[in-house]
Amino acid sequence: MQFHHYGYVTTDPRIQPAAGVGVDRQPELPDDVDVLIVGGGPAGMLLAAQMSQFPTVNARLIERRPGRLEVGQADGIQARSVETFQAFGFAERITAEAYRFCATNFWAPDPDDRSRIIRTQRTEDDPHGVSEFPHLTINQARVLDYFAEAAAYGPGRITPDYGWELVSLEVTDGEEFPVQVSVRRTGGDNAGEERSVRAKYVVGTDGARSAVREAIGLKLEGTQAMHAWAVMDALTVTNFPDIRTKCAIQSENGSVLLIPREGGFLHRMYVDLGDVADCDNHAIRSTTVEQAIAKANTIMHPYTLDVRDVPWFSVYEVGHRLAKKFDDVADDEVGIRTPRVFIAGDACHTHSAKAGQGMNVSMQDTFNLGWKLGQVLTGLSPESLLDTYSAERKAVAQNLIDFDREWSAMMAKRPGEIPPAELAAHLVKSAEFTAGFMTEYPPSTIIGDLNHQDLASGLPIGKRFRSAPVVRVADANPVHLGHQARADGRWRIYAFADGSTVRGASLLRDWSEWMLCAPDSPVQRFTRIGAEFDSLFDIKVIFQGTHDQVAVEEVSRLYLPCKGPHAVVDYEKVFAVDPAQDFFDARGLERSGCVVVVRPDQYVAHVLPLTATSELTAFFDHILLESGRATAAPPANLVDALAL
């Protein structure tokens, strides 16, 4: 956490200095906004937190509820989501209050007496160490609280506008605010009152019955039957021994998915109500909590569940459904016009809750979209950047539905049809998927070609940057390299040195000199005039030696930029390997060094040799607009700077 350089911070340093529209943010929803986010679920709230990092962009979020969410809904948090929370500054806090999955146990009928269930298998939750982050469950309300905090503490000071819903919207291309939106108050003295808001962009994160989706003429499509579940959060006294462990329970009488919850006492229980007949007409929804508890007891015989309290209960029907496109540009309009309206999360894809994917994928939708909106609206990127959102995220949603269908089909089979060992093996094999790390964007304008992937075989281009430990040179602190990248909308460029120390690193020296001073380097070409040196590109260097071998005072000023009104030096971009786990070995980096480009949403965008300077600039030429910046080169290092 870096602070004090814009003035001494005496209170919570998580509260960043206000900037732009955040300095004097209008309390009421204004007539004109840059971005209107419709819906304050996880996708919408993440987007608000991300937009708060672009304080010159006026983004607002409307939500139908009168205030914060209190209870219920999704609860499973993949490791990829916790990784994302880390970038937003609250992973350690939410982990401290969440339940952590370390095991999944499988229960099935006793072969000797099929009326009784027995434990057939124990599996570890992350046996392969897919991530340094845990797999959690927690009330979705807390996820929203933390994103709300990040949005309010960010320079843009965004807070939700509660009590408004979208009525309709219309896009008129060519105007400064091309989306005309009609919104309505949902409560209070003026409930029902309508007014209009004009927006440059609208994002619909308004759930499976999205009004935004409907307004742009899209619908959720799918062929599979709806499946029904009774879901409850419960306090239960039981002799079932695994009540605090995630369990997939299959019996002759149906199946239950048991999910322990935060706080040590509560658990969630999904009771399978089966596929819904076409002629059901939502009759299944009349299932009562008593019926669900009775069914769970039958399934879990010979164990008994004495359910003492049910803070939340719901019956829902869900199918695998997907929108054809995630924005308002029809396939035949791509390249002719750019999108003005987007949909994300449940508004464009729905799926069974059993694999614990929904909320997680939804948040990644808007993590993908947020920086693109930010860069376009601050003039850094052309509007065509926005075409990549639907292209990238629809493929992910389709993959998820394919995975989910396979998983649900396996869970829905009757005992005996599928050996428990096979089910368990499937779960273990799909650990990377279920942890949220299988997304791999193909080459595009914002994902480079794979020509130099062999320079960093453990950092696959198109997948999220997988962190590993390093040691910060200036203070000998062991840190995770990836955790130094906050969700602040900036690009990361990692220069992996071709030597152990500053003096030995000659390819690195040439590259650093070019990056620092050459008019065609990305820093010089794209960074805005007047902005801080690292405002667009956060460039870090990692040497192959240990921290005591690297003389920080001799490192190029590229990695020691000055910050704030006092122009003090940022020492937190120079790293050495951690002898306990050498980053180069851990991530398959060639000893000749390389440059790894990582997007603001943490995906590896490119891997290039240290000599490939023109390729690096060419890559960004498709993404960023020239700034016309012309900065005099700063002195090469601190020793020269201070003429020692």
Next chain:
Amino acid sequence: MQFHHYGYVTTDPRIQPAAGVGVDRQPELPDDVDVLIVGGGPAGMLLAAQMSQFPTVNARLIERRPGRLEVGQADGIQARSVETFQAFGFAERITAEAYRFCATNFWAPDPDDRSRIIRTQRTEDDPHGVSEFPHLTINQARVLDYFAEAAAYGPGRITPDYGWELVSLEVTDGEEFPVQVSVRRTGGDNAGEERSVRAKYVVGTDGARSAVREAIGLKLEGTQAMHAWAVMDALTVTNFPDIRTKCAIQSENGSVLLIPREGGFLHRMYVDLGDVADCDNHAIRSTTVEQAIAKANTIMHPYTLDVRDVPWFSVYEVGHRLAKKFDDVADDEVGIRTPRVFIAGDACHTHSAKAGQGMNVSMQDTFNLGWKLGQVLTGLSPESLLDTYSAERKAVAQNLIDFDREWSAMMAKRPGEIPPAELAAHLVKSAEFTAGFMTEYPPSTIIGDLNHQDLASGLPIGKRFRSAPVVRVADANPVHLGHQARADGRWRIYAFADGSTVRGASLLRDWSEWMLCAPDSPVQRFTRIGAEFDSLFDIKVIFQGTHDQVAVEEVSRLYLPCKGPHAVVDYEKVFAVDPAQDFFDARGLERSGCVVVVRPDQYVAHVLPLTATSELTAFFDHILLESGRATAAPPANLVDALAL
């Protein structure tokens, strides 16, 4: 973190349900209070947080300042303090925003040119792994903020009464509120207004010029000369390469202690101004910030410090000083009357800042006192328990002053007098001391004899319970055993099993049965009628097997108590070893098992065999009062309870 069992918690679970006087806490300072804490520094604020865990006790804290501290003062946080913060629920949060020491570098004159300093040695901060907690620096204001949060979020809902100072106090033994206190408003419209408050106990945490200390006729005593330091928090541009590393710098021109600070840019600098002559009359205090900066530049030649901003600067004179007693009972009155007034922190001991001890030891003073006050005021313990505070803490302060004198003398020597390698070796050897873990209370009424220490050689009686990893059986979560003990005023009793599993553990079974049901067991004898089963003793069991070998449903109900209005089961007291680090091996536990008793302030109070039941009761007979409780024994385990 355990919650939801007293009702569903939708907001921050760190906010505990209000209870006792916390339900409707009076906003204004009342006429009668149980505990009046005078002074809102670290010692006072920790005590407020601790008393908030005893919500039937009406404790208030007065502080001269009009509001929270903003800047300056102490900043070094030992690992023992971070361990304490963990128990108060904010270690991970304060660590995330603090600077972490990982190294100390030593600088001394270059033998070839003694006008120049060179780096002579690098040392690791905790080379021996003394603790799993880090060594930090952070603005003291943040420590106070977090304790204030803990006090406000605790059931007692304590918030400081700002703007009041103590004028005088008088003790009249025999009355219900024997301490008559006069307090005065320090600001606002009614500044200077005096009023009286009656208290059962008063604690003076009001600093080196303590009015409470003076009122009970004690003074700080010491023989050594005062030593002066110029101290500043600064933003500096420099070519000194170790500006982000803790450095002890000795030169021909004096010495500087450099302490990097939180946020990545700020550092503290202690510039040694030397011993203060008797006839100085505080002239040294007129040293200006410009003079201090000039002196630092001279000391650090050939490096230059361009100090750009100084948010805080102070010159202070300090000597090693100690009060004869830490309460109002003269030596010849002990056993005749019990204390009513206590002093803690700087009010009873002062020392050089250079070893970074002051704030840390001060907080341990009140961590020692808080639970004693809580247990006496809730009727659990006799008033004689309060005699142990001064006895235990004065010895610690004396040890600290001895250590500090040695350390300061070493630092004050001129280069050449002491080889840098010797200084570095001293620092490494004293790592356990400087980390705050050398406190070892001798046997007393509240520290048992050492007869059975060999059963747990790595958990020394009288020292703080040193944690190690275990695995929680119910959910397979790897956790640190010691971190499960919050600063909630309860005693911990760890039953280390004599077997791997429930069935094999026969000494454990007998002990558990006795503890659960026998009228003379501590649980039955001392727990208040109507209170929850584990309200006084938090009893945990650790088996020698792995988590999958322990059938939680067969474990004694001693370790599975019911909680809250729904009487749901607490599953978080049953542990197995972590195969990666076997607790029994890590802490030298005999395989025959044992019982380890840990005080509410985390110190090991006793180690006994599982067979020593009468000794265990006898130990507590000196500390706790019989409750007259008579509880029917609950069923032996969950299987029996539910008649499966």
